[in-house]
Amino acid sequence: MSRPLIIDWTACEGRGLCADLLPELIGQDKWGYPQSRSGRTVLVPPELERPARKAVHLCPRLALRLEADAKTRVTG
């Protein structure tokens, strides 16, 4: 089950650390901001969860969050 990696655009400063840690999923746009390689949302497959968690913890702006799965995004 793939888990969405959510970017807080108000916090991200586009230094691209996440693109370095997760090159399979994230590239950089021409301004340096992370860009999903597969459409809009960054979907993390189980085999890439480790580097994804690392990106979440190392993002200097705390701009990344790994969701449980696509369905539990909004509850209540």
Add this chain to the structure above:
Amino acid sequence: MTMTAMTPAQGLRMPPDGPRLFAAPNPSLAAHFATYGAIPDVTPAQLLEQVHRSGLTGRGGAGFPTATKLAAVSGKAIVVANGAEGEPASRKDVELLRRAPHLVLDGVEVAARIIGAEQAYVYLRPEVIPVVQQALAERTGGLRITVEAAAEGFVSGQETAVVSRLNSGPALPRFSRYRIFQRGVGGKATLVQNVETLAHLALIARYGGLWFTTAGTADSTGTFLTTVGSSVWEVNHGMTLRQLLTSATGQPAEEWQAVLVGGYHGTWLPLPAALDAPLSREGLELYGTRLGAGVLIPLPSTACGLEFTASIAGYLAAQSAKQCGPCQFGLPELARNLHALAEGRGGTEVIRQTAGLVEGRGACHHPDGTTRMIRSALKVFADDVRLHQHGRCLARIAEPYGGAR
């Protein structure tokens, strides 16, 4: 004015014939009660049932079903009436608050009753604060209603921006892991409703959901407020663009080459091709657009759609809250490229590419709304795009004397 003339004991009046929101002769409480009567004393569950039946949808732009929104909030919740009206082409909320402040305040009380809120805010443009404060002074009632001045700016009316402002933060869209109906003002569950939606709610509480559906179409019930150019009208859903444009502008529909439906975040429709489009969800779906907050901007055949689109894009770029990189850098780039296009330099491909880079990549819908408007302009003004690339312009051809402007 005596209090006895306004007590709920006056009972229910017959629903008004014709205009619903603009039925009272003046904004006073006496005129309000004389026109609409009092709200019957029914349970929150009964009220919610009537809202459900009415099919009422939000009139702030998103068009979300009001009953669903009401049902999502619970606990010690807060009601916020949103009258920020950040869209510069929209005047309907200001007009409504000037003419029928008590209808909006009734709606706040009805919403509070349904969700069990004890506290409410009305978030208003500064120019209507005096009239609403006067209306509040005329009323008695248990609900605590606080008036707050809305911040300037196109995105200040976005729900998360309103909540941020009421929490003493900046009036900017916020990113949160919670939705505001879970945690909003003061961390409490919060219902933000556009002031027009609340006014309709006040009438549904009086006359019922079924009555509400006697105006409008099956999928777009009731009346709605629309700003056409600089005037505000209350019209039935389902009226055609032709009817509205001709009666609102007093000019034959042939005068217009296109109309921007839904405001600056809206969609351009070509005229006369779309003149017979009914103003309803289903009617506009065929044209890939929605009413949004009811703003219609007709473009005369003597104006240049590309120039106008470029200037709107410039405005929207300046209104970016500059919190999110793609929005901060992408919107000015879009505006620059549109200006270049209007001046006969550059093409459309670069615009489409940049549009793709900003869509879905912000904390609010500002980038998406902006590109929606721009993409529709490239489609509707496609002939003009070709002419501009040869240093010409449709608007100049249409000028009566063929002259330069």
